[in-house]
Amino acid sequence: MYVWTFKPRSGYLRQLTSVDDHCDRQHCKNETGPRCSLTTNGSLVLHDVGLYDAGQYTVTTYHVRRTKDTMDTFILHVLDAITQPVVRLLCLPDGRPVVSCWSEKGTNVSTSIIANGEEITPEGGTSLFNVTSSAPWNISCSISNKVSQKTISVHYSMCPVPLSEPHIEVSCLLDGSVEISCRIDNGSEPSFSWFVNGNITKSSSTWKVRDNVISGSSIVTMNVSCSAKNTISSVHSPVTAVSCPASELYHMARKIVLYFLYNALLISLMRDGICNQGNP
Incomplete structure (x- = not known):
């Protein structure tokens, strides 16, 4: 018989599947990861692999007397795909412009930055890249790993200045x-x-x-x-x-306007009355 077990990078060892002496299979329980199945020759197949499936997979075979025969261990590393890079141009206190570029997701990434057609290098031990050309700057940042690559291009006419509180x-x-x-x-x-x-x-x-x-x-x-x-x-x-x-002031202005309108109307009515009295 043989047994497949799984130990994630952080967690407990647990059995995934097995085949007993009578070739009866205990299939993977796929309610949780890793999702898996067995082939006819006993190989383990993983489905919908994600970061949580990374870890140690071990297959152990046993003699009929239940003594251990062989044991093989496989380490699975899972790389997370890269998301769209983010580029920022900063000005250091001494006036030198530097560029930072990163991706919110992605594992084992490498970064390449080109400013005004020239590849630039990071400042020693940091993730800031020195910009040696003069403004304006056309900057292209490319981030890649073994499963994905993303590139973004931006234009800066000047070094941006952080905003004060509005x-x-x-x-x-x-x-x-x-x-x-x-x-x-x-x-x-x-x-x-x-x-x-x-x-x-x-x-x-x-x-x-x-x-x-x-x-x-x-x-x-x-x-x-x-x-x-x-x-x-x-x-x-x-x-x-x-x-x-x-x-x-607005209320006072309204009162003054209404006062003059009222008096103008009153005068008009009085004139009409006088005119009507003079015309039998």
Whole structure:
């Protein structure tokens, strides 16, 4: 008889399948990984292999008297496929530009970076690659392992500068509407997103969104915040309670206008009455 066992990289040894003296098979239990089956000659076949299937597979044969005969062990290494690379250009305090490139997933990867047609080398012992050419930079990063390869190309016209924390500025208009600005003191090429009461906000009948400025009605108090990001940083402002009820000046202006309209109407009515009295 013979028995197949499996020991993952971290976990306990367990039996996968076996064939007894009468050639009766105990098949793989495929409710959990690794999923497997036996061939007619007793070989183990793995299906839908993933990272969790990596480990030590052992087949042991026994004599009829149940004494161990042979034992062979196989180590399975599983490589994770590479996802789309991410490239970042940074400027060191001394002004030198460096590039970093990585993949969120992937095992045993190698990285190659070309800047302005020239392959660049990593800074000793780090994952940062020195850029020796002058701006602008056309950068291509290729990451590969034995099962996959991904390449990405990006263009930089300058060294990006990290963004400082944004802050909200509120301007209340006479009619009770509001204009809100998202201000950043430092940083390059930011793009902005707006959140009202925790929900992302885009241009609509309620709000007009223009990059780092939104405007709309704010009769009731709302919680407003903004976020900004560029190629090397992402920041978020504190939440600000915003409310712009119609101002006293607005109410006073309305009263003055109504007063003049009322008096103009009254004078008109009085003139009509006088004219009617003079014409029998």
